[in-house]
Amino acid sequence: xxxxxxxxxxxxxxxxxxxxxxxxxxxxxxxxxxxxxxxxxxxxxxxxxxxxxxxxxxxxxxxxxxxxxxxxxxxxxxxxxxxxxxxxxxxxxxxxxxxxxxxxxxxxxxxxxxxxxxxxxxxxxxxxxxxxxxxxxxxxxxxxxxxxxxxxxxxxxxxxxxxxxxxxxxxxxxxxxxxxxxxxxxxxxxxxxxxxxxxxxxxxxxxxxxxxxxxxxxxxxxxxxxxxxxxxxxxxxxxxxxxxxxxxxxxxxxxxxxxxxxxxxxxxxxxxxxxxxxxxxxxxxxxxxxxxxxxxxxxxxxxxxxxxxxxxxxxxxxxxxxxxxxxxxxxxxxxxxxxxxxxxxxxxxxxxxxxxxxxxxxxxxxxxxxxxxxxxxxxxxxxxxxxxxxxxxxxxxxxxxxxxxxxxxxxxxxxxxxxxxxxxxxxxxxxxxxxxxxxxxxxxxxxxxxxxxxxxxxxxxxxxx
Amino acid sequence: xxxxxxxxxxxxxxxxxxxxxxxxxxxxxxxxxxxxxxxxxxxxxxxxxxxxxxxxxxxxxxxxxxxxxxxxxxxxxxxxxxxxxxxxxxxxxxxxxxxxxxxxxxxxxxxxxxxxxxxxxxxxxxxxxxxxxxxxxxxxxxxxxxxxxxxxxxxxxxxxxxxxxxxxxxxxxxxxxxxxxxxxxxxxxxxxxxxxxxxxxxxxxxxxxx
Ligand code: SF4
Numbered sequence: 119x120x121x122x123x124x125x126x127x128x129x130x131x132x133x134x135x136x137x138x139x140x141x142x143x144x145x146x147x148x149x150x151x152x153x154x155x156x157x158x159x160x161x162x163x164x165x166x167x168x169x170x171x172x173x174x175x176x177x178x179x180x181x182x183x184x185x186x187x188x189x190x191x192x193x194x195x196x197x198x199x200x201x202x203x204x205x206x207x208x209x210x211x212x213x214x215x216x217x218x219x220x221x222x223x224x225x226x227x228x229x230x231x232x233x234x235x236x237x238x239x240x241x242x243x244x245x246x247x248x249x250x251x252x253x254x255x256x257x258x259x260x261x262x263x264x265x266x267x268x269x270x271x272x273x274x275x276x277x278x279x280x281x282x283x284x285x286x287x288x289x290x291x292x293x294x295x296x297x298x299x300x301x302x303x304x305x306x307x308x309x310x311x312x313x314x315x316x317x318x319x320x321x322x323x324x325x326x327x328x329x330x331x332x333x334x335x336x337x338x339x340x341x342x343x344x345x346x347x348x349x350x351x352x353x354x355x356x357x358x359x360x361x362x363x364x365x366x367x368x369x370x371x372x373x374x375x376x377x378x379x380x381x382x383x384x385x386x387x388x389x390x391x392x393x394x395x396x397x398x399x400x401x402x403x404x405x406x407x408x409x410x411x412x413x414x415x416x417x418x419x420x421x422x423x424x425x426x427x428x429x430x431x432x433x434x435x436x437x438x439x440x441x442x443x444x445x446x447x448x449x450x451x452x453x454x455x456x457x458x459x460x461x462x463x464x465x466x467x468x469x470x471x472x473x474x475x476x477x478x479x480x481x482x483x484x485x486x487x488x489x490x491x492x493x494x495x496x497x498x499x500x501x502x503x504x505x506x507x508x509x510x511x512x513x514x515x516x517x518x519x520x521x522x523x524x525x526x527x528x529x530x531x532x533x534x535x536x537x538x539x540x541x542x543x544x545x546x547x548x549x550x551x552x553x554x555x556x557x558x559x560x561x562x563x564x565x566x567x568x569x570x571x572x573x574x575x576x577x578x579x580x581x582x583x
Numbered sequence: 584x585x586x587x588x589x590x591x592x593x594x595x596x597x598x599x600x601x602x603x604x605x606x607x608x609x610x611x612x613x614x615x616x617x618x619x620x621x622x623x624x625x626x627x628x629x630x631x632x633x634x635x636x637x638x639x640x641x642x643x644x645x646x647x648x649x650x651x652x653x654x655x656x657x658x659x660x661x662x663x664x665x666x667x668x669x670x671x672x673x674x675x676x677x678x679x680x681x682x683x684x685x686x687x688x689x690x691x692x693x694x695x696x697x698x699x700x701x702x703x704x705x706x707x708x709x710x711x712x713x714x715x716x717x718x719x720x721x722x723x724x725x726x727x728x729x730x731x732x733x734x735x736x737x738x739x740x741x742x743x744x745x746x747x748x749x750x751x752x753x754x755x756x757x758x759x760x761x762x763x764x765x766x767x768x769x770x771x772x773x774x775x776x777x778x779x780x781x782x783x784x785x786x787x788x789x790x791x792x793x
Binding site: 130132133135136137138139141143145152153155156159160164166169170172180181197199200202203206240242243248249250263264265266267268269271272275276277278280281282284314315318319345346348349350370374375377378381413434436437440531532533550552553554555558 | 597598599600602604605608609610612613614615616617627633636666667670671672673674675678693694695696697700701704705753754755756766767768770771773774776777780781784788789790791792793
């Protein structure tokens with residue numbers, strides 16, 4: 119009678135309090151340079167050290183330049199303040215003896231891409247990180263969520279998170295998507311449907327025949343964007359696909375794996391488990407999705423009309439007007455009427471090998487439009503980059519006129535040199551189209567890697583089928 | 584320090600989905616400090632120019648149309664917004680910026696989950712009210728600036744002499760604000776239970792402890 123979330127919660131419950139709060143044991147704690155310095159400072163101030171060192175894994179990702187090449191060092195970062203932040207992580211990891219894949223490491227990458235592929239994410243774990251896209255790891259049957267910096271300090275010091283239990287929500291994705299429709303389109307469609315607060319206060323379990331047949335990469339893309347639907351936890355039951363991935367990526371002994379597997383195969387919701395909310399979506403009828411506005415819920419079919427004031431409820435008119443003004447949509451009826459300036463393929467949503475393969479598959483032999491100032495492809499990690507290069511994907515991108523970069527968060531957020539200039543319009547595979555997210559006054563349209571690649575070739579939104 | 588009453592003029596900010604990227608834009612997250620973010624609160628809306636970490640408010644080009652740049656709201660301690668306030672990024676800098684500006688409470692019809700938690704660690708009280716009550720507060724504020732009094736003890740918000748609105752909040756969370764308690768200190772009192780849990784858990788799931 120338990121949901122997967124209930125099972126994971128019960129398994130890690132250290133103690134409850136009189137109020138709704140409880141203390142939950144944390145198995146894995148990922149750290150990056152932006153949300154950790156103040157937490158380490160807090161530890162130092164209290165004269166504490168990390169409770170269980172081995173639980174922690176760190177890497178810099180938000181601030182790192184993506185044109186590093188070989189033999190780049192943290193000291194080489196031009197932006198003084200970015201440099202300080204990356205070096206501060208070095209200093210803290212050295213001082214507290216925390217395992218870090220630093221900027222010089224071959225494995226360095228966006229923490230949510232790097233963790234699973236190095237086998238640090240294992241089914242059944244509780245996983246936290248000072249980053250809202252920690253929900254990504256839920257794809258492995260984990261209870262994974264983003265936390266604030268005070269909580270980072272708390273987890274370092276106590277190995278526990280103080281939190282309240284969420285409600286359960288189930289989203290069933292049924293059917294087989296049409297050609298050109300990817301996990302990104304499916305999750306954007308969900309957000310359009312339920313809104314960016316649709317999952318607030320809930321853990322969303324994704325299931326259904328589409329999920330059963332989806333790769334781990336696609337599952338990660340979907341769980342990654344659970345937070346954009348308001349849910350700090352997204353999760354998926356463990357099945358053979360999960361086990362195969364873990365066997366390939368972790369360095370567990372055969373004996374440990376088999377032992378663990380007995381437990382891991384119990385990580386699914388019981389048949390009669392009760393969900394507080396349930397949604398069923400037939401993915402077979404979906405078209406590729408693209409955002410038009412400044413919130414991920416402002417999404418349409420790629421060829422659909424952009425909503426007008428008469429299409430939305432009265433209390434939404436003001437939001438719609440503000441978003442349209444910011445996005446410069448005065449003269450556009452559909453997204454096809456817009457010309458794009460930049461293309462970004464990357465971020466913890468869509469920078470895994472499957473994403474790069476899918477983007478490369480639609481551009482072979484073609485050239486990036488002369489209207490596009492820059493189209494960049496940023497692999498999510500050192501291992502993704504190496505694998506793509508082994509498969510010759512870098513050549514396909516470069517021959518078409520894309521720039522092939524080094525791993526990092528890159529243009530997902532304006533923290534490193536990859537940024538939009540004011541009013542530039544970007545086709546982006548990232549997860550947030552908030553005002554200024556990719557650079558002051560920049561305009562972001564979220565879409566799948568395939569759609570972004572085609573937009574680079576044609577300079578406009580193009581039918582992928 | 585303890586605070587049981589929050590009092591003052593409420594700044595009405597009539598917008599849904601104010602995400603943490605708007606509360607404090609990304610470029611200011613490069614600081615490694617925990618204080619000094621007040622000048623960058625709502626940066627993209629509050630100023631007409633683009634700022635840099637280290638710049639102060641008086642070096643910037645002010646957007647006089649923005650509510651927090653208009654009297655009497657420059658010194659407001661209570662913010663009123665609509666749905667899904669603080670959605671998006673987990674950055675605690677959003678709570679730090681609100682706190683450093685001087686906000687002690689934010690009233691909205693719903694909040695982003697992570698932001699909501701972050702507030703309690705930083706002496707900012709998020710108050711969730713029904714859409715109906717939120718509407719009432721916006722309507723009153725549209726007539727004239729409203730003084731509000733929030734009692735953390737009776738969990739009640741009063742406007743003028745005849746409107747009072749009760750609100751719900753977890754007592755433990757509220758206590759952290761009233762008594763300015765630190766979570767790590769509180770949890771460390773239960774060190775024994777964590778150790779006991781860890782011991783039995785490590786026997787149950789040995790592969791996690793290798
Ligand atoms: S890629 Fe973007 S969303 Fe993902 S961790 Fe980096 S900044 Fe955050």
